[in-house]
Amino acid sequence: MLRTNRSQTNRTLVLLLMALIALVSGAVFLAPRDATMGDAQRIVYVHVAVAWNALAAFVVMAATGAAYLRTRDLKWDAWMHAAAESGWLCCTLTLVSGSIWAHEAWGTWWTWDPRITTVFILWLLYSTCLVLRGHANEEHLRARLSAVVAILGALDVPLVAMATRWFRGMHPVAPEMEPRMLAVLLLSLLSFTLFFAVVVYCRQTILARRITA
Amino acid sequence: MDLRWWWIVQKDLATEYRGWNTWPRMLLLGLLMAFLTSYMAIASSGDNSRTAAGICWLTICLAATISLSHSMQDEQNPCCWESLRLYPISPSTIYAAKLTVNTLSLAALQLVVIPCFAVTTNVTWMSHPLLLVVVACLGNLAINSVGTVAAALTVRWQSSHGLLVLLTLPLLIPVILAAAESTRLLDHAAAHGPWRDWLLLLTAFAVVYLTAGWVLFEYLVED
Numbered sequence: 001m002l003r004t005n006r007s008q009t010n011r012t013l014v015l016l017l018m019a020l021i022a023l024v025s026g027a028v029f030l031a032p033r034d035a036t037m038g039d040a041q042r043i044v045y046v047h048v049a050v051a052w053n054a055l056a057a058f059v060v061m062a063a064t065g066a067a068y069l070r071t072r073d074l075k076w077d078a079w080m081h082a083a084a085e086s087g088w089l090c091c092t093l094t095l096v097s098g099s100i101w102a103h104e105a106w107g108t109w110w111t112w113d114p115r116i117t118t119v120f121i122l123w124l125l126y127s128t129c130l131v132l133r134g135h136a137n138e139e140h141l142r143a144r145l146s147a148v149v150a151i152l153g154a155l156d157v158p159l160v161a162m163a164t165r166w167f168r169g170m171h172p173v174a175p176e177m178e179p180r181m182l183a184v185l186l187l188s189l190l191s192f193t194l195f196f197a198v199v200v201y202c203r204q205t206i207l208a209r210r211i212t213a
Numbered sequence: 214m215d216l217r218w219w220w221i222v223q224k225d226l227a228t229e230y231r232g233w234n235t236w237p238r239m240l241l242l243g244l245l246m247a248f249l250t251s252y253m254a255i256a257s258s259g260d261n262s263r264t265a266a267g268i269c270w271l272t273i274c275l276a277a278t279i280s281l282s283h284s285m286q287d288e289q290n291p292c293c294w295e296s297l298r299l300y301p302i303s304p305s306t307i308y309a310a311k312l313t314v315n316t317l318s319l320a321a322l323q324l325v326v327i328p329c330f331a332v333t334t335n336v337t338w339m340s341h342p343l344l345l346v347v348v349a350c351l352g353n354l355a356i357n358s359v360g361t362v363a364a365a366l367t368v369r370w371q372s373s374h375g376l377l378v379l380l381t382l383p384l385l386i387p388v389i390l391a392a393a394e395s396t397r398l399l400d401h402a403a404a405h406g407p408w409r410d411w412l413l414l415l416t417a418f419a420v421v422y423l424t425a426g427w428v429l430f431e432y433l434v435e436d
Binding site for chain 1: 233237238241244245248252359362363366369376379380383384386387390410414418421422425429432433
């Protein structure tokens with residue numbers, strides 16, 4: 001029974017991943033070429049989507065962390081763990097894709113721009129959460145630790161979102177886009193969000209099963 | 214010495230490989246320190262005042278972990294924590310008491326460390342004593358609000374060594390940056406401009422961390 005569920009989950013994930021790759025690559029080639037940056041601008045379609053998911057996953061972590069502290073139900077910890085893992089992945093992809101874009105646009109792999117700095121802080125918070133989880137033997141202590149990091153660390157989310165406006169950085173803020181480019185960006189955002197939502201759901205199902213086993 | 218030393222090396226490496234107890238923590242702490250020091254030293258590009266302010270606040274933050282850890286460690290003696298919980302007070306009151314002690318300890322440290330840094334690095338922070346006190350108090354409050362919660366959490370952990378630093382430092386990075394920038398820009402303190410922005414950010418973190426610590430502490434000491 002367990003094996004059937006797991007293979008079904010894997011099949012769903014593989015199908016979704018293939019659909020995502022097809023959708024994004026199709027969308028990327030449909031989008032018009034940027035006049036200034038050329039093909040390098042296409043990184044934006046992935047960068048913005050993974051960055052959005054990294055922020056959303058931290059909000060999910062904070063909300064489920066608060067729910068765990070109120071109810072002491074470990075199912076919320078499973079959600080928190082799943083969101084932390086996919087959020088960490090999204091945050092890493094954000095930094096990597098952003099770095100490649102920065103190299104093309106600004107001629108440097110890294111700069112201490114307020115938004116890049118705050119995203120790196122977010123990545124450190126994700127890493128801390130995962131490292132600490134790995135060291136706590138007792139499951140409720142592990143859940144409490146993650147909840148505290150998630151709730152207190154959630155303060156970084158508005159900082160990331162508003163960094164460029166508040167601290168006048170170099171990072172572009174909602175640049176003007178051609179309607180076709182905007183459509184591709186929205187499509188990419190939607191598909192990545194859907195994909196990571198399914199990943200988090202599947203992962204939490206596996207983790208929740210481990211708790212009840 | 215024969216090849217038996219290699220068996221022990223192999224055993225220790227295998228233990229680490231199976232448990233991943235030390236390396237991830239070391240890597241994370243290394244990354245945190247690299248991030249903070251490079252931001253302060255390299256990003257300042259020769260700005261002596263920024264480097265001094267950054268290292269000063271990093272020093273304060275790391276030194277604070279000693280008093281934070283100690284304040285909760287004492288309660289670990291047999292029955293101390295249980296006795297404290299039996300005392301007819303709310304967990305928030307325990308938090309307020311611990312926070313007060315930690316704040317006072319750190320204030321004493323700041324009284325020595327900040328002038329020392331100002332004198333040895335030739336910066337002009339001391340010519341604005343009132344504003345410097347405001348920045349120091351806000352930084353102190355933000356560090357201890359999070360630190361007290363983190364200390365209460367990690368103290369009951371079997372291998373709590375180094376975990377307090379690992380738990381507090383990522384949460385305190387924005388506080389360290391805001392406090393360092395507010396200290397550095399004291400010469401340009403004005404009702405408008407970057408100094409005000411950084412001070413507002415520091416105030417926001419102090420207030421939110423204090424409120425969150427107050428609320429969360431109750432849930433952390435429940436059992």
